[in-house]
Each structure stands twice: as structure tokens, then as C-alpha cells.
Amino acid sequence: MKRLAGNLTFQVLCAVALGALVGAADPPLGRALRPVGDTFVKLVKMVIGPIIFLTIVLGISNIADLKKVGRVGGKALLYFEIVTTFALAIGLIVVNVTRPGAGLAATSVAGGDASSLTAQGKALTFTEFLTHIVPSSAIEAFAEGDILQIVFFSVLFGVALTGLGESGRPLAAVLDTTLHVFFRIVAIVMKVAPIGAFGAMAFTVGNFGLRTLWPLARLMLDVYLTMFLFIFGVLSLIARAYGFRLWTFLKYISEEILIVLGTSSSEAALPGMLEKLERDTRSTSTALRSTCRWRPSSWPRSTASTSPCASSLGSWPC
Numbered sequence: 001m002k003r004l005a006g007n008l009t010f011q012v013l014c015a016v017a018l019g020a021l022v023g024a025a026d027p028p029l030g031r032a033l034r035p036v037g038d039t040f041v042k043l044v045k046m047v048i049g050p051i052i053f054l055t056i057v058l059g060i061s062n063i064a065d066l067k068k069v070g071r072v073g074g075k076a077l078l079y080f081e082i083v084t085t086f087a088l089a090i091g092l093i094v095v096n097v098t099r100p101g102a103g104l105a106a107t108s109v110a111g112g113d114a115s116s117l118t119a120q121g122k123a124l125t126f127t128e129f130l131t132h133i134v135p136s137s138a139i140e141a142f143a144e145g146d147i148l149q150i151v152f153f154s155v156l157f158g159v160a161l162t163g164l165g166e167s168g169r170p171l172a173a174v175l176d177t178t179l180h181v182f183f184r185i186v187a188i189v190m191k192v193a194p195i196g197a198f199g200a201m202a203f204t205v206g207n208f209g210l211r212t213l214w215p216l217a218r219l220m221l222d223v224y225l226t227m228f229l230f231i232f233g234v235l236s237l238i239a240r241a242y243g244f245r246l247w248t249f250l251k252y253i254s255e256e257i258l259i260v261l262g263t264s265s266s267e268a269a270l271p272g273m274l275e276k277l278e279r280d281t282r283s284t285s286t287a288l289r290s291t292c293r294w295r296p297s298s299w300p301r302s303t304a305s306t307s308p309c310a311s312s313l314g315s316w317p318c
Contacts, residue, residue, distance in 0.1 A: 009255045012193055012258040013258055016258070019033075024206075030205055036199025036203075037201075037202075044271060045145055047185055049150050050142070051179070057175060058175055060159060066163075094222055100218050133152050141153060196259075197258070231250075253273060256269035256276075259272070
């Protein structure tokens with residue numbers, strides 16, 4: 001029993017259930033707990049930029065051969081295009097068959113007006129998106145948490161570090177140690193994950209209410225149906241082709257899945273995913289390739305609104 005109580009997955013699950021009860025029983029108290037969930041998400045976002053930078057730089061420098069880096073990048077891009085095409089297809093089929101939004105007046109739901117978000121998405125053209133990739137300042141990219149710009153700068157830094165050859169090894173060693181320091185910070189932050197999940201769920205239920213959320217239950221069922229079909233259909237076949245069991249992997253990342261469920265933020269799961277994948281594969285470059293499909297919610301709105309993860313997997317940490 002003591003071992004179960006100390007399990008993070010069990011703690012987050014209990015915190016989510018307790019948060020829902022508090023939000024339903026005392027809505028004002030639930031709404032007042034919003035800063036708890038927001039603070040936890042900020043704690044995670046605080047380390048995301050540095051971890052992505054260090055992981056990409058070390059992944060490229062560990063591969064060393066820039067031609068091999070290009071081949072790996074090409075395979076990752078090909079994998080992304082094929083798999084996300086399946087994700088989009090499944091999402092479109094489910095939403096056109098079930099039509100979850102039929103008859104739902106979104107403006108009658110508290111916070112249901114998404115016009116401001118769609119306006120932000122339309123404001124960014126494809127050309128602006130491409131020019132947005134290049135940061136005007138690397139420091140600004142980290143300060144604002146712009147993941148796409150951080151990735152671009154990280155790739156350039158990794159390629160430049162690899163080009164230094166043996167003279168760049170001391171710096172790579174320092175960066176590797178720094179990465180482990182950040183993973184240790186993540187371990188500390190994850191200790192308060194149940195508190196963050198509790199606050200986020202209490203606010204969600206307290207702000208929207210169970211009755212208000214009930215009309216959206218059909219939409220959520222469609223989201224989970226789409227995720228189920230994609231995970232146990234497409235990803236299961238991929239896992240079987242590469243010789244490992246998908247269910248075993250899902251149990252391995254169960255803590256991260258529950259954190260996403262409780263906080264409604266895929267960003268909250270990224271540091272833990274990277275740390276687990278690197279620890280399991282014993283390779284930073286492998287962990288980098290394994291997480292190449294993840295799309296944080298802080299990317300430009302136009303990207304978020306058209307991402308296969310956003311359209312078919314909801315907030316799943318893909």
C-alpha cells in the first residue's frame with residue numbers, strides 16, 4: 001500500500017479525481033485554484049527550451065557524421081509525413097461520421113468563443129511562418145519560449161559544434177552534464193505534478209461546471225475514439241514492425257499521459273518523455289529521434305490549428 005501511495009501515476013490519478021470533486025462541490029473554490037495548475041505548467045515550460053536545445057545539440061554532435069544527420073533527418077521527416085497523414089485521415093473520418101459539433105451553440109458555453117484564436121491563426125501566412133522560424137535573437141527565442149525558433153537555432157548550433165571536431169568535445173561534455181542537471185530539475189518539478197493536476201482539474205470543473213461540460217462529452221468521446229484508433233491502429237503496427245509492444249511503452253509513459261490529462265498541456269509531458277527515452281535508449285540522439293513528432297502548444301497558432309496532433313489527437317503528447 002505504501003508503495004502504491006508513492007507511485008506518481010497513482011498520485012496524479014487521485015489528484016485529478018479529487019480536483020474534479022472539489023470543482024463540482026465548490027465552483028468558486030475550484031476557480032480560485034487556477035493559479036495552482038498554471039504555476040505547474042509554467043514550471044515545466046521553464047525547462048522546456050533549454051532541454052530541447054541541449055537534446056538537439058547533443059543528438060547532432062553524438063551522431064558526428066553530418067551526412068548521417070541528414071539521413072536521420074530525412075527519415076524522420078518521411079516518417080512524420082506518412083504517419084501524420086494517417087492521423088489526419090482518421091480524424092477527418094471520425095469527425096465527418098459522428099459530427100460532434102452538430103447542434104452545439106459554442107457561444108452559449110462559458111469561454112466557448114474561439115473567434116480570437118481563429119483570428120490569430122489567420123493572421124500568420126505561410127511566408128510569415130517561414131520567416132518566423134528564424135529568430136531575430138537567440139536570447140529572445142528562449143525568453144519567449146518560441147519552440148520552433150529554439151529548434152532552428154539548436155540545429156545550427158549542433159551542426160557548428162560538430163564541425164569543430166575534437167576541439168568541440170569539451171563543450172559537448174559540458175552540455176551533456178548541463179542536460180542531466182535539467183533532467184534533475186524536471187524530477188524535482190514532477191514531485192508537485194499531483195498538485196498541479198489537482199488545481200487544473202478543479203478549475204476546469206469549477207469554471208465550466210459538470211452540466212455545462214456535459215454537452216461537450218460527445219466531442220470528448222470522439223477525440224478519445226480518434227486517439228484510440230490512431231494509437232492502437234497505426235502506432236501499434238509501427239511498434240510491431242520494430243519489434244516492441246505498444247502496450248508496454250504506454251505503461252512506461254503512463255505518468256506523462258496522466259499529467260497531460262490533468263493539466264491539458266502536452267508541454268508538461270515533454271521533459272519527462274525526453275528523460276525516460278534517453279535513459280532507456282542510453283542515447284541522446286535516439287531520444288531526439290523518438291520525440292521528433294512532438295508539437296508543443298506554444299508553436300504559432302496557424303501551426304497548432306492545422307497540426308495532425310491538434311486535429312486528431314487533441315492534447316495527446318505526440
